[in-house]
């Protein structure tokens with residue numbers, strides 16, 4: 001396998017424009033070898049260079065976990081984002097080489113579920129793709145409810161409907177009745193699990209409905225769209241283990257600034273959701289600007305923990321255990 005600095009080199013062998021905003025990229029090993037295995041719900045981080053800048057963006061794997069001859073990712077173009085998706089849409093052509101990191105899974109299937117219910121909105125369908133493929137091969141019971149904004153956004157939903165038939169329920173805004181989340185969750189057999197990925201309002205509705213119907217948290221799984229990285233006021237931070245002080249510029253997170261300076265910081269989601277980058281604060285004079293969904297309110301007020309992938313600081317002195 002072709003590896004460089006812990007990344008894998010893959011060749012873009014196909015690009016499909018699926019909706020006005022979404023392109024799907026098929027990635028193969030340049031020598032035609034198999035790529036690392038993964039489980040349903042996994043993602044890879046794509047590392048892109050543009051001049052001095054490095055973007056590291058996470059995308060769900062949409063291909064089958066049982067076929068490691070190729071990976072597929074879908075990328076929604078976000079013009080207001082920091083640039084990674086724009087670069088993939090505008091600069092990357094079939095035949096190009098990309099660097100990616102090994103797959104990781106922050107949204108795995110529940111192994112012992114009797115029934116799997118999926119609720120997704122828009123590009124939130126992408127992590128579900130590989131999960132459905134895994135369940136189909138295991139002959140498990142599942143159902144998908146997918147809402148999209150209009151007929152021009154139905155390509156992925158229609159593809160899944162062609163694969164899985166009546167297990168897929170597609171709700172096209174303006175064409176069909178709205179998705180009734182409470183109705184979907186009502187009267188399900190014991191041992192059912194629900195997975196939701198989409199806009200915050202859809203996730204919140206699902207959580208509220210499930211709780212009102214008596215579902216337990218262990219049977220509710222969700223993946224929020226996370227903004228990766230952060231921007232704001234520049235700040236200085238001392239990395240105690242390295243014995244250096246680095247500047248975090250306005251358009252980078254501490255994680256990105258440390259990487260650019262050549263230091264490795266552990267991460268998975270890069271969006272304040274997974275907890276993987278949690279770092280101890282050793283000294284602080286000033287305020288921490290916590291932007292993650294991981295730390296508890298108590299931890300945030302305690303000023304002893306910090307998530308370098310998204311959080312920032314307004315401090316005269318900040319020393320962290322990195």
Ligand code: FES
Pocket residue numbers: 266267268269270271272273274275276277278292294307308309310
């Ligand atoms: S990398 Fe996931 S919370 Fe920072």
